[in-house]
Amino acid sequence: MHTGYAQAVAGMAYLWGWPIINMINRRAAVTQAPHPGLLNGVLPVAPRGRLGMLHDYIDPTETFVTCPNQDVVYGLGYFALDEEPVVVQVPDFDDRFWVYALYDARTDQIGDLGKPYATPPGFYLLAGPNWQGATPDGVQAVIRTTTSLAAIVPRVFMDDTPQDRTAIQPVINQICCYPLAEFDGTWKTTDWAASPTIPGPPADSEGETTWVVPDKFFDQFAQALDEVPPLPGEQALYDQFRLLLDAAGNNPDLAKALVETAEQAEQDVIKPFFCWNHNGLPAGNGWNRSTHNAQWGVDYFNRTGTAKSNMFDNRPTETQYFYTDHDGDGQQLVGAHRYEITFPAGQEPPVDGFWSLTLYNDQHLFHPNDLGRYSLGTKNTNLLRDPDGGLTLSAGGPQPKDDHASNWLPAPQGPVSLYIRAYWGQQAILDGTWQPPEVRRIT
Template sequence: MTIQRRQFIALGAAAAAAVPLVASCAKGGDDVSAPQTLPMSDQTGKVALPDQKGQVIAPTSAADVPGPVPGAPLSKEYVQAVGRTAYLWGWPLVNMHNRQAKFAQAPYPGLLGGVLPMAPANQLAMLSDYIAPEQRFVTCPNQDVAYGAGFTDLSKEPAVFQVPDFGDRFWVYQIVDQRTDSFAQAGKQYDTTPGLYLLVGPDWNGEKPAGIDAVYRSSTNKAAVFPRVFMDDTDADRAAIKPLVNQVMMYPLSEFTGEMRTTDWSKAKTIPNPNASGKTETAWVVPDKYFEQLPAVMDEVKPLPGEEALYASIRQVLDAAKEDPQLAEALTEVAVGTEKEILATMFEFRGNGIDAGNGWRTQMNAAQFGTDYFQRTATAKGNMFSNMASETKYFGTDFDSDGGRINGSKAYSVTFPKGQLPPVNGFWSLTLYNKQHFFHPNKLNRYSLGTKNKDLVLGDDGSLTIYVQPDSPGADKESNWLPAPAEEYSLFIRAYWPQEPIIEGKWMPPSVSTVRS
């Protein structure tokens, strides 16, 4: 089924224009044949006009544009039309709000359910190994890195995060605001030096404390930090990484001493998880509750330049629904309908990104969405917390080279010709996800193959073939085998710190070829 991109229309847009006006009348000997151009704006930003009867001054900023009239009698149909746009636009923001609220309940930095790093606000927790397949916090995790996770409430106070000396090891911290847009860059590719760094909110006016290497400002008080530290799939590297990740920490500025702190994350305590069961991602957005939460979320996330009209139109509808139970019910109806009719179609990889060749799709503006509401929401639905494209390029596919849905009734091969592995400075991997975008449990406990694997076998011609199927392709090929479920599934290529051929779209992922039907 082809997923058509829906255009998001902000109701009531602001426009500023400066146009030459031609005199339509004149007095006495005035020359009516020559156009008379009005003066440009003065230093106040207002258009300086001559004493010209009848001229209406055009808006020159968003603040000059008249907004919706309070108390207007809004119909159910109008409320639902705006409500649908509001649901699509605000879904990732509400999602982030609820994730932060869940983390804020953590009694201490630890592991939720024994598998997911979780910490109170302005702190983080780290894993010392790959993430377990049982986690349901976020879809499309990888098993190439030791993850960390932390959310902030910078309205309380700034947060300090630590960067240890990782040496030659690849690492990157993803640091995003409530829109999931990156606002800080920290990692090996940025030559970030070991040290102590400060995250501050939009209203912070303090001075950089002594001992802090840099200050990064978020446009929202709610933000998130996700350290990723690459690790080979060997016992030796598991041991080597521990003293490094033990120095990956975040804590409130009030606890800052100027010294690098450490904690043994391999001994992190378990935080009970009453919602541990389930096959799908935790429902971070509940349609029935969405419009009850949206007003507070809009207060948390101020409009981007150009979004003022969208905010005004949505607030008008929310205010009307607050006074009219029938309109409130109409908004709930549209939330439930939009989740089912539109959001569900965004989940699979075919509902996101652009064509990358051979049936794969790739994201172009992850973590830099701006006003691309479609892409932000589609990513939040199917693969939230994607890194910026300059940090990581993602390629996902649901289809084989014949256009058929990838499924366990067939056996597939993915062959990278000699010299055509993903060109990266960091690492690459090919991951298999089940229908819910989580790992498929298997006897090898193998969910991806790539740079981390030291026993991959190349062909005589120097190519690398990965076999994707439910049963073993044979003992001589088993090191290159990705075990698959019997049902439908998807494949995903990661390229961390991509080189120019990937960034410029000159490198194409290989076909997913059917070798047995």
């Protein structure tokens, strides 16, 4: 294998394997927790086979994942399901929107647990593709994953009111995951508001935590190939990747070339995915929309693009995402300016769940502000309507001094992004006929 060919294969390996190495390294970090709790008081973490859960919106200082959501109460857990199946407890959420997003090592979503699926309360067993064991009585259903490595990210909608913060606590306290060996058929509860703080390394001040390190990528790549079986049609790709590792293992110069290729690919291939115009497909009025989210298959372009820009999407039928870095004139959004987004009467995102507009800084993270306000939408009960029944939201610039201050999102001075979530979208969301409104600069 000559160097030029090896570099070509290595470049494809880096694009293909980036989300998987990302997942492997997130699992390693999260499962170091000795017990469920909050890493540095912020991120829900737990040992392998268990779940950590918030009791409120995610703290705005969070850097574990880009594009966090302040419309739901989150949870997080990582599993090794061939070695240790887990029981997932689903309480009665009544009319509240909820979904348990289950991800395999490729970041594809698996299983159907949530309000869109009319999932009944009960106990559900998550098992790996190679696990062979008896299913105990009392388990509602068995969900087979496609890889042993799996993650769960529960999302439970919560209004931005003190009343709903109180009402949701008994429900989320019944969200629980634990190893099958501990299943006894009894309902378990945890007071997530009392989750202990687990000390950890300081958050990355420059953006999301770095989960893929180019010069270590090929040291970990064999683990990715071993943990993640090939999809139909991928066997030849796997054979090329293994041949590449074997060749580099016997040739120090070739091994050095792989590191150089990884470092170059990080800059030339991965980094540009952070720009929204390189993510998904155009959705109209300068926005893009997510494509194949959490159902990637062999769409390596969008799988890796999303892993870089906004990891842990829901399926399109659960959530459709719209995002932009630019105003309607194609100019970069800058927080020092004021922008307006007007939804005409009857033309807000058509959903059976909820929708929101979120503002992020140039790292796709929250910029802490005195109002503690990062998104607007269904959760807000005090939004002011336009005289014709429409809804105008604004972002950036100085805080408005009139009644429209309730419709305003604070922003840092520099570049920002806007992001619309449409949970459990209706047909116009799913087929793309609904388009986000133009972002208009007004100051």
